[in-house]
Amino acid sequence: MMKKIMNTLFLSCLKATELIEKNFHIQLSFTERMQLKAHKMMCDACKNYEKQSVIIEKAIENQQKKLHPQIDMEQLKKQITLNLNKSEN
Secondary structure (H helix, E strand, O other): OHHHHHHHHOOOHHHHHHHHHHHHHOOOOHHHHHHHHHHHHHOHHHHHHHHHHHHHHHHHHHHHHHHOOOOOHHHHHHHHHHHHHHHHO
């Protein structure tokens, strides 16, 4: 019984890093958040991993914004309509 409680409370570094990455894309459950928080309180390596992952995620996001700037939807609709009209004629 005690071993089950310990396994529930304490994560391996592998599971902690999995939750860190998961958290960038979907919200963690309450249990996952508490497990991750407890793990990071004891593990400097995973704290550093999370800090580095945040920096990497932001860099990727910035690069994506540069490669694919915000599209003007109204302009896109006009362009599609224009192309459709050309192809009908």
